[in-house]
Amino acid sequence: MLRPSIAIIGAGAIGSILAARLAQSGADVRLVARGARLAHIQQHGLHIRDLDGEVTVHVPAVAALDAPVSVLFLCVKGPAIEAALRDNLAGMGPDTRVVPLVNGIPWWFFDDLGHPVRAVDPDGALFELVPFDQIVGSVTMMTGAFDEHGTVVSTIPHKLALGPTTLNGPRPVDLADEITAAGITLDRSDHIRPLVWQKLALNLATNPLSALTGMTLEQIAADPATMARATAIAIEAETLAAAWGCTIDIARHMPAQLAKAGAFRTSMLQDAEAGRPLELAPICDAPLELAEARGIPMPETLALLTELRATLGTSAPALSQGAL
Numbered sequence: 665m666l667r668p669s670i671a672i673i674g675a676g677a678i679g680s681i682l683a684a685r686l687a688q689s690g691a692d693v694r695l696v697a698r699g700a701r702l703a704h705i706q707q708h709g710l711h712i713r714d715l716d717g718e719v720t721v722h723v724p725a726v727a728a729l730d731a732p733v734s735v736l737f738l739c740v741k742g743p744a745i746e747a748a749l750r751d752n753l754a755g756m757g758p759d760t761r762v763v764p765l766v767n768g769i770p771w772w773f774f775d776d777l778g779h780p781v782r783a784v785d786p787d788g789a790l791f792e793l794v795p796f797d798q799i800v801g802s803v804t805m806m807t808g809a810f811d812e813h814g815t816v817v818s819t820i821p822h823k824l825a826l827g828p829t830t831l832n833g834p835r836p837v838d839l840a841d842e843i844t845a846a847g848i849t850l851d852r853s854d855h856i857r858p859l860v861w862q863k864l865a866l867n868l869a870t871n872p873l874s875a876l877t878g879m880t881l882e883q884i885a886a887d888p889a890t891m892a893r894a895t896a897i898a899i900e901a902e903t904l905a906a907a908w909g910c911t912i913d914i915a916r917h918m919p920a921q922l923a924k925a926g927a928f929r930t931s932m933l934q935d936a937e938a939g940r941p942l943e944l945a946p947i948c949d950a951p952l953e954l955a956e957a958r959g960i961p962m963p964e965t966l967a968l969l970t971e972l973r974a975t976l977g978t979s980a981p982a983l984s985q986g987a988l
């Protein structure tokens with residue numbers, strides 16, 4: 665049987681793990697990378713250490729796609745999506761399924777708002793670029809971080825949730841075999857939206873706090889004052905999700921969940937430590953925008969974000985485009 669052609673844009677933590685796992689299982693996969701990372705991957709391959717051990721995997725790596733693929737995974741930070749897509753328009757044909765493995769509120773999430781969420785798609789460019797019926801909804805439930813040798817390290821089992829963006833949207837049917845063959849547990853859900861809200865709540869409650877304090881997830885769980893702050897934000901996220909018609913239950917499970925995650929530095933803490941812009945637009949600004957639209961107060965979230973931005977000052981420009 666002909667296997668689907670898969671491309672992954674973004675050779676960071678998540679893109680590298682996904683590319684390596686898919687390539688190891690014999691998938692027809694290529695990875696779009698840039699700069700020194702592209703040269704390194706072309707010369708030395710991808711180095712991954714996860715629960716199955718340490719491997720070097722050679723994956724075809726290119727600077728840009730030159731022909732349509734069946735499945736296009738976006739593994740870049742939220743604010744980089746538009747440029748990544750524009751650089752790779754040749755990879756997107758009328759049958760390409762686009763799977764954004766990106767934290768926060770996805771740009772396609774509120775098509776029923778009548779206008780895009782400004783924080784994630786300020787002028788509707790993403791709506792224009794990707795036909796809605798080609799998008800597969802997703803939630804990334806895996807972790808990755810580069811160690812000092814350039815190896816991507818992951819310490820939890822790899823898991824992805826994929827599902828149609830709407831009940832009529834494309835189903836990730838032909839992707840399921842590829843994902844599971846790659847040793848990634850697949851949660852195939854016809855109701856991806858509650859999972860997106862659930863993950864958003866976790867990221868909102870932990871990512872900015874970790875970037876502000878430098879704490880790992882288990883350190884947040886172990887520090888009563890910080891955990892209380894995370895819980896208050898998770899409760900605000902629950903109220904927000906409910907205002908948009910979705911019941912989620914995360915705050916009371918969070919201490920145990922964070923303790924179990926161990927010494928993981930969130931992707932936002934990794935960015936803060938590397939002096940990179942933070943992914944504030946989809947994870948923080950978008951929920952605040954949605955809260956404003958429904959008249960939901962989120963004082964704890966707003967206070968944290970204000971403190972984080974003040975701490976970062978102008979030396980680390982946020983990629984956020986939201987009007988905070």
Ligand SMILES: NC(=O)C1=CN([C@@H]2O[C@H](COP(=O)(O)OP(=O)(O)OC[C@H]3O[C@@H](n4cnc5c(N)ncnc54)[C@H](OP(=O)(O)O)[C@@H]3O)[C@@H](O)[C@H]2O)C=CC1
Pocket residue numbers: 673674675676677678679696697698699701739740741742744747748749751765766767804805806807808809930931943
């Ligand atoms: N890391 C984690 O544990 C988790 C991350 N996530 C989410 O997954 C998404 C990806 O995160 P992560 O892998 O950590 O991010 P990284 O910052 O590690 O990787 C992003 C990669 O995208 C590349 N990139 C950006 N723009 C382009 C472009 N135009 N063309 C080609 N490559 C491009 C970057 O290249 P360059 O370095 O040159 O900028 C970088 O290699 C984010 O939304 C994150 O929140 C979700 C769960 C866990």
Ligand SMILES: CC(C)(CO)C(=O)C(=O)O
Pocket residue numbers: 767806807866867870871929930931932
């Ligand atoms: C692993 C997790 C859930 C931590 O908040 C994450 O998504 C991230 O680091 O961005």
